[in-house]
Amino acid sequence: MHKFVAKIFGWSYPLFKKWDFGETLSAYLSLAINIVVLSFLSYLIFLIFRYVLVRTMIIVARKTKTRFDDLLVSNKTAKYIAHLIPLLFVYKSVPIILENFVYWEAVFGKLVAIYIVLLSLWIIKTILHAVRDHLKSNPSYSDKPIDSYIQVIMIVLWLFAFIFIVSKIFDISTGTMLGTFGAVSAIILLIFRDIILGFVASVQVSLNDMVRIGDWITFDKFGADGDVIEINLATVKVRNFDNTTTTIPTYSMISDSFRNWRGMLNSQGRRIKRHILIKANSIRFLNEDELLELKKIQLVSSYIEKRQAEINKFNKANQVDKSILINGRNMTNFGLFRKYITQYLSQYPGLNKDMILLCRQLQPTPHGIPLEIYAFSNDKRFENYEYIMADIFDHIFASIVYFDLEIYELPSSKDYLSD
Incomplete structure (x- = not known):
């Protein structure tokens, strides 16, 4: 590939020198032409590969029974992968185009490498989103905090990407960067306190099955009373019955008390x-006349007869003076x-x-x-x-x-x- 790229961009500089444009002018004219050619070829490669990859993925998704490839299409994974091909072409071309500009060669080489890393992260993100959508469509995982796990994975990847980018910019070895990173871990823990607490809380919420998506919960401290619609790393979203939305910090689900109505619904x-x-x-107390009147109420008529017979038997056996109602046993x-x-x-x-x-x-x-x-x-x-x-x-x-x-x-x- 190096020889092919050299043929595309290596012809202009010798030509301008042959025409006696001078060393400096030939270098700048060659650079300008090569930048135009590189931009055109990169965009052309991008269009070709985007069309081929997107169409191929759509055709494969239509012919397969699994839904995962359909989700890759909807999350535009192929479109982002298509950016990688022209970017690799640019990465290989920069040393040749900027051969006479050593300083700028190093700068643009670093920028292209950084952009490749960021683009790779974006591609991984679309794949993870497809995985998330696929799992959420499965009843076994629909009530699990999938968003939390994906966010944790992305944070770890961004952390490694950050270390790579800094080491690339300042020409520091990755080992040195990791050592420095360990030294400032206390500061990082302070900065990412809520994220770390949220991650721990989301794991505990999931393992202990404290709350699921779709649960009806009441959280008086935050004024929440409705259905859980989302559980992610930092927050739990609740759609209240008045159609408002309450956002609750995930770690509050384990540090504070709330009511989950799932048991009642099940x-x-x-x-x-x-x-x-x-x-x-x-x-x-009720007298005989009142009891006689109340016997007309069907739901208690048989009860009154049975109860009255028991009371009369008791009062008679104990020779109770019923001239006053308080004596003996009575109904109220x-x-x-x-x-x-x-x-x-x-x-x-x-x-x-x-x-x-x-x-x-x-x-x-x-x-x-x-x-x-x-x-x-x-x-x-x-x-x-x-x-x-x-x-x-x-x-x-x-x-x-x-x-x-x-x-x-x-x-x-x-x-x-x-x-």
């Missing part, structure tokens, strides 16, 4: 845990209402009956007695879950008056006016 139901407050002074409107809600929930079609289903009384508060519903909806989708929960509590609010109970709420302006 389970058989989504938990409903909500309570209402019952006024304490509205809770009382609050207890009967809890039983009614439990029966209602057990028949409600939107709840999973194989999971916990409770209507329970909690610790009394200054605002009343909490009555909590603890159950799991069959449908875990946000909008349907909210509808199921609202439908249940709509029924609770509407049915509570039949048991002569009151819900605690702060008085409004109308309440003050009526007083």
